[in-house]
Amino acid sequence: MKKRHMMTVIANDEVALETFELVLHNKVIAKEAKPGQFLHISVPGHTLRRPISIADVEREKGEVTILFKVVGSGTNQLATLQEKETVDVLGPNGSSYPFDSLQKGDTVLLIGGGIGVPPLYFLAKTLYEKEVNVQCILGFQSKEYVFYEEQFVQIADVQIVTDDGSYGAKGLVTDVIAEVAPFKQYYSCGPLPMLRAVKEKLANRDGYLSFEERMGCGVGACYACVIPTNDAVGYKKICSDGPVMRASEVNI
Amino acid sequence: MKKRHMMTVIANDEVALETFELVLHNKVIAKEAKPGQFLHISVPGHTLRRPISIADVEREKGEVTILFKVVGSGTNQLATLQEKETVDVLGPNGSSYPFDSLQKGDTVLLIGGGIGVPPLYFLAKTLYEKEVNVQCILGFQSKEYVFYEEQFVQIADVQIVTDDGSYGAKGLVTDVIAEVAPFKQYYSCGPLPMLRAVKEKLANRDGYLSFEERMGCGVGACYACVIPTNDAVGYKKICSDGPVMRASEVNI
Amino acid sequence: MNLSVQLPGLSLKNPIMPASGCFGFGREYSEFYDLNVLGAVMMKAATGEARLGNPTPRVAETSAGMLNAIGLQNPGAEKIVQTEVPFLRQFNIPIIANVAGSSIEEYERVVTVLNRSDDIAAIELNISCPNVKEGGIQFGIDPQMAATVTERVKAISNVPVYVKLSPNVTSIVAMAQAIERAGADGLTMINTLTGMQINLQSRKPVIANKTGGLSGRAIKPIAIRMIYEVRQHVDLPIIGMGGIERAEDVLEFLYAGADAVAVGTANFQNPLVCPEIIEQLPNVLKRYGFSSVKEATGVAHR
Amino acid sequence: MNLSVQLPGLSLKNPIMPASGCFGFGREYSEFYDLNVLGAVMMKAATGEARLGNPTPRVAETSAGMLNAIGLQNPGAEKIVQTEVPFLRQFNIPIIANVAGSSIEEYERVVTVLNRSDDIAAIELNISCPNVKEGGIQFGIDPQMAATVTERVKAISNVPVYVKLSPNVTSIVAMAQAIERAGADGLTMINTLTGMQINLQSRKPVIANKTGGLSGRAIKPIAIRMIYEVRQHVDLPIIGMGGIERAEDVLEFLYAGADAVAVGTANFQNPLVCPEIIEQLPNVLKRYGFSSVKEATGVAHR
Numbered sequence A, B: 001m002k003k004r005h006m007m008t009v010i011a012n013d014e015v016a017l018e019t020f021e022l023v024l025h026n027k028v029i030a031k032e033a034k035p036g037q038f039l040h041i042s043v044p045g046h047t048l049r050r051p052i053s054i055a056d057v058e059r060e061k062g063e064v065t066i067l068f069k070v071v072g073s074g075t076n077q078l079a080t081l082q083e084k085e086t087v088d089v090l091g092p093n094g095s096s097y098p099f100d101s102l103q104k105g106d107t108v109l110l111i112g113g114g115i116g117v118p119p120l121y122f123l124a125k126t127l128y129e130k131e132v133n134v135q136c137i138l139g140f141q142s143k144e145y146v147f148y149e150e151q152f153v154q155i156a157d158v159q160i161v162t163d164d165g166s167y168g169a170k171g172l173v174t175d176v177i178a179e180v181a182p183f184k185q186y187y188s189c190g191p192l193p194m195l196r197a198v199k200e201k202l203a204n205r206d207g208y209l210s211f212e213e214r215m216g217c218g219v220g221a222c223y224a225c226v227i228p229t230n231d232a233v234g235y236k237k238i239c240s241d242g243p244v245m246r247a248s249e250v251n252i
Numbered sequence C, D: 001m002n003l004s005v006q007l008p009g010l011s012l013k014n015p016i017m018p019a020s021g022c023f024g025f026g027r028e029y030s031e032f033y034d035l036n037v038l039g040a041v042m043m044k045a046a047t048g049e050a051r052l053g054n055p056t057p058r059v060a061e062t063s064a065g066m067l068n069a070i071g072l073q074n075p076g077a078e079k080i081v082q083t084e085v086p087f088l089r090q091f092n093i094p095i096i097a098n099v100a101g102s103s104i105e106e107y108e109r110v111v112t113v114l115n116r117s118d119d120i121a122a123i124e125l126n127i128s129c130p131n132v133k134e135g136g137i138q139f140g141i142d143p144q145m146a147a148t149v150t151e152r153v154k155a156i157s158n159v160p161v162y163v164k165l166s167p168n169v170t171s172i173v174a175m176a177q178a179i180e181r182a183g184a185d186g187l188t189m190i191n192t193l194t195g196m197q198i199n200l201q202s203r204k205p206v207i208a209n210k211t212g213g214l215s216g217r218a219i220k221p222i223a224i225r226m227i228y229e230v231r232q233h234v235d236l237p238i239i240g241m242g243g244i245e246r247a248e249d250v251l252e253f254l255y256a257g258a259d260a261v262a263v264g265t266a267n268f269q270n271p272l273v274c275p276e277i278i279e280q281l282p283n284v285l286k287r288y289g290f291s292s293v294k295e296a297t298g299v300a301h302r
């Protein structure tokens, strides 16, 4: 049976402007989590849980890392969490980035935008361990918002772009796609307009996108988070069928 | 101008079953408070403030003590307050027990029931300093709920009664009124049925009662807390005209 | 402690059930606990044909509540009878089918399809969904139309019919009385209150449908008031809902006059809320001096 | 930053005022701050004669809100004009008199008394107090009756008449339209939603009047929805209220179509809430790209 998990805060640090790295302890989740999945986090005083992607796990230590940007009252409250406090979560929820078809030596492309970058780190690390070559294009608003560059460069080829050019190349992630080495598959996560642009730019390539939507239940019961699909049913639920979907199946 | 005051928690201890003694620091309130007045306390996450009587002050140290019983979600939350945390209060609010007419050597009677006892301690201490003789009848549910007996006995003649006889005499405060020494004036605080009984029993005596009522604003603006009076207007507000009223003026 | 409640068509071992639309068809929450512990289950709304519902965003958070405008997305009555009811049948709990539509004919069509299943214990006639624009809402706010759809559905349904009341009306009692006269077997109340939230940045309503239905703790005082009022004027059994999160809330609904209750929004915060309430209910009943659910029902009227 | 708003009879230096019944006649809060900072002040309801109101308890706390059933306690219109208006006149802010009654004649009587004062800038016609049993509530839920009392009061009032809408209706737009046609100068909305809380121990409603009006953050989504809907169908200026606690809330009300706003329940938690909102409003307007209050009004409709 699934259950509510209590996770204990190990560390909570601001790693970039308005961006926090929260390390949580829970053996079950650390063991089960797959790249692309999310935690559905209870924030005291709030009716709805907050979905936040899993950015990293240390399976042995039982540690799970998430990275989040403070955008409203829920994330604001998460930012105040202190060591040893506990957090009530559901998870790991949702689908993950599939990579079973990849072989040692294959090359892939990861494209992340802003707060869509975190799940790609977990993916990059997992693929690196499989000895898959990882190229990343990571887009941020501006220099102050860049995070996890050091972590990424240790395991991947990284190209950073910023909207205002204050760090890396100036422009959108799609502006630099043409420059990357040949790849077998792509994986992306970021705001919807970015995912649309990526899908269009890489229309003839096989890839996976991870979506965001306002959620109710986070487990597939309330139909808050649907996304139109090209199949007969016509929709999928981002919380349970997704958040990761094959680019070709969604109608965005 | 009146203002919202921040008070810092110095100590918060369970002094009897479900009964907490909360010592707070704030110089202005400690200086201004008069016996019978209350603090209107903000409890995070709650729409309305909680009125709690001032039970003691150390004017020099800037300390204000309140005693409260855990009866619902607000007091439950107050019970969790830790040293150094801050509390947002309005106050000191309301009227106080008048005692200017008392002389050194006069004798008075204080009658408190349950959580109506706290303001009487502040009054007893003040009168003791004026060298007025204080006799107290203090009623509690049962032994476990008795608090502040030691503090009272140092400054007053104390008779304790409990509903079940588990401590002191068994019975109601009104059962033992006949036994007390002659007194010039009486002061009482407790649940409404007790105040009614006290007023009736001491119908021909001059006395002051302190009332409780559910409050909105706590400052006299919303008319939530009225009590019928015998004057032409027909009512008074417990939060601003009261909580202390002359027994003869109220219609209870 | 006797938790059982007998209502038309519903033999409930306890008075707790998940509310329609907040529990899908039970599959997801069956991964959290054995649904057998529930008093009953209210399925998500069924319409004549499959519906894709409203555009997203469909939910927004509010103070002590939330807004939703799902728009009755569902696979259609046929599919529900074929694939969802058989799943729920494995549990030994009454299945209540929530029926929605844009016309009386659609309501009838859905009920005709549901009639083919032997596994549905009762129908919850959803005349109150505020998020469907084609006219569904009309039934829920006009006593005469509510009566008409109730009569027509009653005439063909194989099982008892509970009508779900909208709180977005001037007189909830007038609605309940019209529905009682039309022959309904029970009432469920309340559905959501129509609300809106505007995003300061985008300058548009957060919910794509603009308005959404307000549910959760924020609306509990309104639900309690309406149940209390209806109980004073109508004899039908009432399944109460609106902001229930704890066993104490259940007791308040029983006091007001509900015979059983449903839990909606609270499932999202706590998927285990229903079994937790069921577990705590005997203690809470006992603490306040009751030896059965029945004893607590309507006590605020005595 | 231009915070000023011009409405019939009301030249507001900013759009923030305390709501009726939550601020008495200003005396208590004048001990916390200089009332001159306010855009205006809405006085507590005035009736023809002094009223003692309902028995206590009169308030209860709910999730993100509260219930009240004060019952229009007030010293009567004469006394208010004699003793309260002169107090408020010392501040340089428009005084809005809230007028209540149990009959059209009583409304007229109150307005006749108020007409004698030169210091009242506008009347807020309270046809929506849910806590008066003698019939006051009827005016607020029936468009025809609302129109009649509006017309009669308009006919005699020396100052512009704003009518306060009750949210306890099926169609807030129908109410607003009827009142517009009857010649009102503006609308204020919303009053409280009727609710109830039951004490588990005593087994009785907490509020002596049984039902009370729900106010506070819990009702904000309903207020926003109703203002948005009315703004689409009615041209009258709107003073919005219902759950405002922060300058951001004010902006949401402006977006929905309010021209100014009133703050009620929030005064109880924070006596300084009005001046604090007024202080923060320019920053909040600026942050979201506006250079005046006027610019933000109704933007969600664009």
Ligand SMILES: Cc1cc2nc3c(=O)[nH]c(=O)nc-3n(C[C@H](O)[C@H](O)[C@H](O)COP(=O)(O)OP(=O)(O)OC[C@H]3O[C@@H](n4cnc5c(N)ncnc54)[C@H](O)[C@@H]3O)c2cc1C
Pocket: A038, A048, A049, A050, A051, A052, A053, A054, A066, A067, A068, A069, A070, A071, A072, A073, A074, A075, A076, A115, A118, A119, A211, A212, A213, A214, A215, A243, C060, C061
């Ligand atoms: C599958 C998934 C994975 C995500 N992963 C991350 C991540 O790793 N890091 C990160 O910073 N953010 C992530 N987000 C976005 C994150 O959920 C929102 O930023 C967060 O919920 C905002 O909450 P708030 O209370 O601070 O904001 P508010 O705006 O106050 O939230 C109000 C309501 O809207 C919802 N909401 C607001 N923005 C979003 C959004 N973009 N997506 C979904 N719901 C939203 C909130 O959950 C809440 O219910 C993810 C979203 C999804 C759906």
Ligand SMILES: Cc1cc2nc3c(=O)[nH]c(=O)nc-3n(C[C@H](O)[C@H](O)[C@H](O)COP(=O)(O)OP(=O)(O)OC[C@H]3O[C@@H](n4cnc5c(N)ncnc54)[C@H](O)[C@@H]3O)c2cc1C
Pocket: B038, B048, B049, B050, B051, B052, B053, B054, B066, B067, B068, B069, B070, B071, B072, B073, B074, B075, B076, B115, B118, B119, B211, B212, B213, B214, B215, B243, D060, D061
């Ligand atoms: C002038 C005055 C002085 C008081 N002094 C003390 C004191 O010294 N020690 C003490 O323990 N208690 C005192 N009380 C009672 C105290 O205010 C309540 O016990 C407290 O508000 C309960 O809050 P709650 O959230 O725990 O209970 P809940 O029942 O959850 O409260 C719900 C609502 O009801 C109100 N309420 C509930 N009980 C009372 C009550 N008896 N009187 C007024 N409001 C109530 C609460 O303030 C809140 O608004 C005093 C009350 C008044 C009016």
Ligand SMILES: Cc1cc2nc3c(=O)[nH]c(=O)nc-3n(C[C@H](O)[C@H](O)[C@H](O)COP(=O)(O)O)c2cc1C
Pocket: A216, A222, C019, C020, C021, C022, C044, C045, C068, C070, C072, C098, C126, C129, C164, C190, C191, C192, C214, C215, C216, C217, C219, C241, C242, C243, C244, C262, C263, C264, C265, C266
């Ligand atoms: C996301 C969501 C979807 C809902 N869908 C339906 C529905 O399909 N049919 C229905 O009758 N009620 C529906 N409702 C209303 C609930 O069944 C319930 O009446 C209401 O939410 C009040 O209860 P609560 O406060 O416990 O959620 C829905 C509510 C929510 C929050």
Ligand SMILES: Cc1cc2nc3c(=O)[nH]c(=O)nc-3n(C[C@H](O)[C@H](O)[C@H](O)COP(=O)(O)O)c2cc1C
Pocket: B216, B222, D019, D020, D021, D022, D044, D045, D068, D070, D072, D098, D126, D129, D164, D190, D191, D192, D214, D215, D216, D217, D219, D241, D242, D243, D244, D262, D263, D264, D265, D266
């Ligand atoms: C204690 C209290 C008393 C009120 N008295 C009145 C009143 O006399 N006249 C009136 O028109 N509205 C009255 N109201 C309603 C408020 O003016 C306001 O419309 C409502 O509370 C919603 O705003 P809020 O959520 O900011 O409180 C009262 C509200 C409260 C809480």
Ligand code: FES
Pocket: A214, A215, A216, A217, A218, A219, A220, A221, A222, A223, A224, A225, A226, A237, A238, A239, A240
């Ligand atoms: S959030 Fe409920 S179905 Fe996805």
Ligand code: FES
Pocket: B214, B215, B216, B217, B218, B219, B220, B221, B222, B223, B224, B225, B226, B237, B238, B239, B240
């Ligand atoms: S609590 Fe508002 S007048 Fe007393």
